[in-house]
Amino acid sequence: xxxxxxxxxxxxxxxxxxxxxxxxxxxxxxxxxxxxxxxxxxxxxxxxxxxxxxxxxxxxxxxxxxxxxxxxxxxxxxxxxxxxxxxxxxxxxxxxxxxxxxxxxxxxxxxxxxxxxxxxxxxxxxxxxxxxxxxxxxxxxxxxxxxxxxxxxxxxxxxxxxxxxxxxxxxxxxxxxxxxxxxxxxxxxxxxxxxxxxxxxxxxxxxxxxxxxxxxxxxxxxxxxxxxxxxxxxxxxxxxxxxxxxxxxxxxxxxxxxxxxxxxxxxxxxxxxxxxxxxxxxxxxxxxxxxxxxxxxxxxx
Amino acid sequence: xxxxxxxxxxxxxxxxxxxxxxxxxxxxxxxxxxxxxxxxxxxxxxxxxxxxxxxxxxxxxxxxxxxxxxxxxxxxxxxxxxxxxxxxxxxxxxxxxxxxxxxxxxxxxxxxxxxxxxxxxxxxxxxxxxxxxxxxxxxxxxxxxxxxxxxxxxxxxxxxxxxxxxxxxxxxxxxxxxxxxxxxxxxxxxxxxxxxxxxxxxxxxxxxxxxxxxxxxxxxxxxxxxxxxxxxxxxxxxxxxxxxxxxxxxxxxxxxxxxxxxxxxxxxxxxxxxxxxxxxxxxxxxxxxxxxxxxxxxxxxxxxxxxxxxxxxxxxxxxxxxxxxxxxxxxxxxxxxxxxxxxxxxxxxxxxxxxxxxxxxxxxxxxxxxxxxxxxxxxxxxx
Numbered sequence: 001x002x003x004x005x006x007x008x009x010x011x012x013x014x015x016x017x018x019x020x021x022x023x024x025x026x027x028x029x030x031x032x033x034x035x036x037x038x039x040x041x042x043x044x045x046x047x048x049x050x051x052x053x054x055x056x057x058x059x060x061x062x063x064x065x066x067x068x069x070x071x072x073x074x075x076x077x078x079x080x081x082x083x084x085x086x087x088x089x090x091x092x093x094x095x096x097x098x099x100x101x102x103x104x105x106x107x108x109x110x111x112x113x114x115x116x117x118x119x120x121x122x123x124x125x126x127x128x129x130x131x132x133x134x135x136x137x138x139x140x141x142x143x144x145x146x147x148x149x150x151x152x153x154x155x156x157x158x159x160x161x162x163x164x165x166x167x168x169x170x171x172x173x174x175x176x177x178x179x180x181x182x183x184x185x186x187x188x189x190x191x192x193x194x195x196x197x198x199x200x201x202x203x204x205x206x207x208x209x210x211x212x213x214x215x216x217x218x219x220x221x222x223x224x225x226x227x228x229x230x231x232x233x234x235x236x237x238x239x240x241x242x243x244x245x246x247x248x249x250x251x252x253x254x255x256x257x258x259x260x261x262x263x264x265x266x267x268x269x270x271x272x273x274x275x276x277x278x279x280x281x282x283x284x285x286x287x288x289x290x291x292x293x294x295x296x297x298x299x300x301x
Numbered sequence: 302x303x304x305x306x307x308x309x310x311x312x313x314x315x316x317x318x319x320x321x322x323x324x325x326x327x328x329x330x331x332x333x334x335x336x337x338x339x340x341x342x343x344x345x346x347x348x349x350x351x352x353x354x355x356x357x358x359x360x361x362x363x364x365x366x367x368x369x370x371x372x373x374x375x376x377x378x379x380x381x382x383x384x385x386x387x388x389x390x391x392x393x394x395x396x397x398x399x400x401x402x403x404x405x406x407x408x409x410x411x412x413x414x415x416x417x418x419x420x421x422x423x424x425x426x427x428x429x430x431x432x433x434x435x436x437x438x439x440x441x442x443x444x445x446x447x448x449x450x451x452x453x454x455x456x457x458x459x460x461x462x463x464x465x466x467x468x469x470x471x472x473x474x475x476x477x478x479x480x481x482x483x484x485x486x487x488x489x490x491x492x493x494x495x496x497x498x499x500x501x502x503x504x505x506x507x508x509x510x511x512x513x514x515x516x517x518x519x520x521x522x523x524x525x526x527x528x529x530x531x532x533x534x535x536x537x538x539x540x541x542x543x544x545x546x547x548x549x550x551x552x553x554x555x556x557x558x559x560x561x562x563x564x565x566x567x568x569x570x571x572x573x574x575x576x577x578x579x580x581x582x583x584x585x586x587x588x589x590x591x592x593x594x595x596x597x598x599x600x601x602x603x604x605x606x607x608x609x610x611x612x613x614x615x616x617x618x619x620x621x622x623x624x625x626x627x628x629x630x631x632x633x634x635x636x637x638x639x640x641x642x643x644x645x646x647x648x649x650x651x652x653x654x655x656x657x658x659x660x661x662x663x664x665x666x667x668x669x670x671x672x673x674x675x676x677x678x679x680x681x682x683x684x
Contacts, residue, residue, distance in 0.1 A: 035435055094620040100434065102623030104381070105576045108569055109615025116609040229565065233442060240439055275450040278443030285436055286428040 005144045007266040008259065013150045013219065015258020016157030020212035021235030022242070022250040023164060024205030030181035030245035031194075031201050033100065037107040038087055039209055040232020041114035042080050044225060046210025047217040048122050049076045055130055065134055076214050077207040084206025085199065087114075093198075119225040126222045134218065153215045160208060161251050168247055173200060181245055230274070234261075237281045243291030252293065337490065340483035355482035357598045362489035363551055365590035368574040369496050369583060370543030375572065376581035376629075377509060378536040379516030381434045384441030385571045387448040388418040388541035390563035392548020394452065397466040397558055398459050407472040407553045411546055418545025419538045426537040430530050445568050452560035465559025472553040485554050492550060496543065497583055503539070504583075512536055516581075570594075577618060579625030588627055 021043055028036045053059045053072040060068035091110040095103045134152075138145035168174035179187040180197045188194050216231070217223045238257040242249025257277060264276040284292060339358065343351040367389060374382045392414035399410040429440050455462040472479045472488070479488055503509050514522040515529050523529050552558050570593060578589025597607045618626075 029435075035438065091616045095623070098619075098623045101381070101576060101580070102619040104438070105573060106616045106619040108573060109612045109619065111612070112569075112608055112615065113612030116606070116612060120605055120609065233439075233446070233565070236439055237443070240436065244435070271454045272450060275447045278447050281443050282429065282440055285432060285440055289432055289436065 002144055003266065004263075005142050006146075007262050009141060009144070009146050009150060009154075011259035011262030012255060013154045013157075013258070014262060015255035016154045016161075017212045017216055017219070017254075018231075018235045018238045018257050019251045019254025020157055020160060020208045020215075021231060022238040022254045023161070023247065024209040025232075025236050026239040026242070026244055026247060026250040027177070027181075027201045027205050029239070030247075031177065031184070031198055032092070032096070032103075034092065034103045035107060035236065036092075036205070037104070037232070038091070038110040038114055039205065040228030040230075040235070041111050041118065042084055042087075042206045042228070043209045043213040043216070043231055043235075044118055044223070044228035045083060045114065046076050046080045046213025047223040047227065048118055048127070048213075048225075049079055049210070050214035050217050051122075051127055051129060051223060055127075060134075069134075072214065073211060076210050080210025080213075081203045081207040084202045084209075087206075088198065088202040092202075115226055115228070122225060124225055126224050128222045129217045149219055153219050156211075156215065160211065164204070164208070164247070165251075167204075173197075177201060234274075234277055237277060240291050241281065241284055243293040246291070246293050249291065249293035253291075333494070337487070340486050344483065352482045355486050357595055359482060359485050359489050359554065361590050361595045362486075362493045363547060363554070364571070364574060364594045365493050365587050366489075366496050366547040366550070367544055368571055368578070368586045368590050369493075369500050370540045370547065371571050372540075372575050372581065372583065372586050373500065373503065373512075373536050373543075374540040375575050376586070377504065377512040377516065378533050379512075380430075380533060380537070381438040382441045382537070382540075383438050383565075383568050383572050384443075384445040385540070385544055386563040386565070386567040387441075387445045388422055388544035389548045389551070389567075390448050390452065390560075391418040391421050391541075392545030393552040393558045393563070394460055394466070394548070395545070396549040396552040397469050400469050400552075401466055402459070407470050407549070408474065411549045414549040415542040415545040418548065419542035422538045422541030423534065426534055426541075430533050430537065442565060442568070445563070445565050449560050449564050452563070460560075463560060465557060465562075467557045469552050469556045469558070471556075479553070489550060489554070492546075493587075497587070500583055508532065508535070573615060577615065577625060579628040582625070582627050582629035585625050585627035585629070589625070592626075 021039065024039050024042070025036060028034060028039070050072055053075060054068065059072060062068065063071065087110055091106050092103065095106050134149055137148045139148060139151055140146075141151075168177060176187070176192045176197050177200065179190065179192055180194050184194055187197075212231075213223075213228075216227070234257060235254065238253035239250045240253070241256060242251070242253030260280060261273055261277055265273040268276060340355055343355060367385065370388075371382065371385045374380050374385075395414040395417040396407060396410040399405040399413055400407050405413075425444055429437060432440060452460045452465075453463050460466065474488070477484075479485060504513075511522070511527050511532050514525075515527060515532055519529055551562075555562075574589040574593045575586055576589075577592060578587065579585025593611075597611065600607055600610075
């Protein structure tokens with residue numbers, strides 16, 4: 001039972017990270033019907049920008065861990081959001097009216113470009129987040145010591161998701177995003193500036209993805225230029241499990257996937273951990289071809 | 302249907318409709334002959350780097366075979382399949398296991414490799430064939446990952462774990478041991494030529510036309526009585542069988558195979574070859590293989606930024622030429638002459654449609670009416 005609680009908490013933390021990345025995929029897909037393959041690289045970019053601020057520049061040491069962390073959260077989300085916006089401008093906007101396949105390939109190209117740009121800047125070896133950034137304290141959860149960082153990451157992920165949920169469901173811009181996801185043409189007729197909606201989506205999604213990168217760096221302690229590939233694939237899997245285009249679905253899908261992976265690694269096999277994810281994905285899609293929760297994407301005939 | 306595939310020939314006066322018929326046959330033959338003389342010329346030139354460049358050409362050829370097989374699934378059937386490396390891996394590992402553990406000569410494992418890859422495709426593609434575009438994409442990526450992990454974990458104790466299998470025997474053809482790059486050049490490029498011819502026949506066959514119809518409009522295709530899921534599945538299996546064959550050649554050439562050679566990036570590379578060259582066009586796919594696998598070798602000195610440029614080039618390409626460099630021309634099938642037309646009229650009509658129609662075929666024999674289905678042959682791709 002103790003072991004189970006440990007694994008469950010691990011799964012929730014990883015799942016929180018997956019969910020944050022998955023939100024970027026699902027929002028972009030909802031509005032543009034495009035798999036943003038470069039999203040995983042934005043996640044990596046977030047991790048490396050965090051590394052630059054916290055380790056290379058020693059921000060946490062200079063102004064204290066709490067303020068340093070807060071500053072890096074703001075900077076990382078801002079910079080990655082800017083990168084995401086630029087990405088949309090350069091690689092996706094010119095393709096808005098063209099073939100779906102062309103957009104997919106453009107996304108792949110952007111992903112390859114970003115991955116290699118990161119490799120050229122930071123090198124191809126692993127980089128270590130120093131362990132002394134945060135005090136190594138453990139808190140007691142149901143009688144189990146859980147490292148503070150895990151709790152912080154999960155709390156941050158949950159808070160961000162709550163904020164996003166409020167934004168999507170309680171603001172006019174959120175309403176516009178939902179409307180554009182259901183039917184772009186009709187949304188346009190209702191006076192919604194779809195271009196602006198896309199721009200907003202490409203700011204929020206990358207910001208969340210970048211923060212997830214920062215969290216992954218803090219949580220696992222080491223980062224690599226191609227880490228975004230596997231995270232991206234898994235997060236996209238999470239988005240699909242939750243029904244793509246469905247924002248709540250992406251959150252639930254991410255958490256589910258994190259739990260599944262962590263418990264699968266614990267009780268089935270560590271070596272097959274990543275395979276379990278994809279096997280489950282395939283099984284879910286075979287039984288329910290549009291994900292567990294209903295997708296929020298209109299299909300045209 | 303009584304359409305017969307048009308025979309490649311010189312353009313019959315009319316502007317060439319199909320790119321396939323653009324080159325006259327002698328020019329084509331000369332080009333092919335010149336290409337097959339490359340190893341000889343490189344040898345005679347006495348360049349120290351000749352084996353290296355032959356190796357590059359061999360890689361290009363191998364990827365051309367793979368990309369041509371993917372083209373059936375992605376280009377003709379229009380299914381977003383980004384997991385082709387999985388079938389390639391099955392073929393390569395079947396060859397390795399049969400050669401190392403059962404002592405089969407390498408090239409004799411070819412049918413088994415193709416069969417295994419095809420069976421595997423039939424099993425995994427069956428349940429997922431109905432998935433819509435992007436779902437299929439992610440599932441096929443998942444399949445590649447599962448295969449890679451299975452190979453790394455030494456599944457069935459046959460795959461040798463992360464290090465893979467080593468020491469695969471050299472292939473022999475009629476008692477001749479293939480060892481050097483120039484030998485492989487002929488083996489590989491002969492296979493490319495065979496693939497090109499067979500895939501051309503496939504595209505022009507009734508099956509190929511049905512695939513094109515399914516890609517253009519699945520609902521209408523279903524409506525006219527084409528069993529879309531069976532055709533799609535068959536396209537998957539055909540592509541997989543061919544990728545399995547390519548796996549055999551790969552294993553024979555490298556002699557060592559490991560799971561890392563069959564990862565997601567490999568699939569992406571194949572995917573981009575097809576799209577970049579021109580999805581659905583064999584010529585385009587061939588050009589794509591040269592550009593993606595060959596061109597970067599010229600820039601070895603800029604190792605670090607090669608892929609950076611490649612990524613940027615993909616984006617630029619999709620913005621300015623999304624249909625690929627050499628997109629397929631409008632479908633050109635040789636139509637039967639009109640029911641009551643004079644032989645001459647029939648010939649003229651063929652010329653207008655096919656570009657490469659031959660008079661004899663158009664004029665001879667009793668011919669059925671050119672009915673409704675003729676419409677399928679002329680469906681362009683909206684370009």
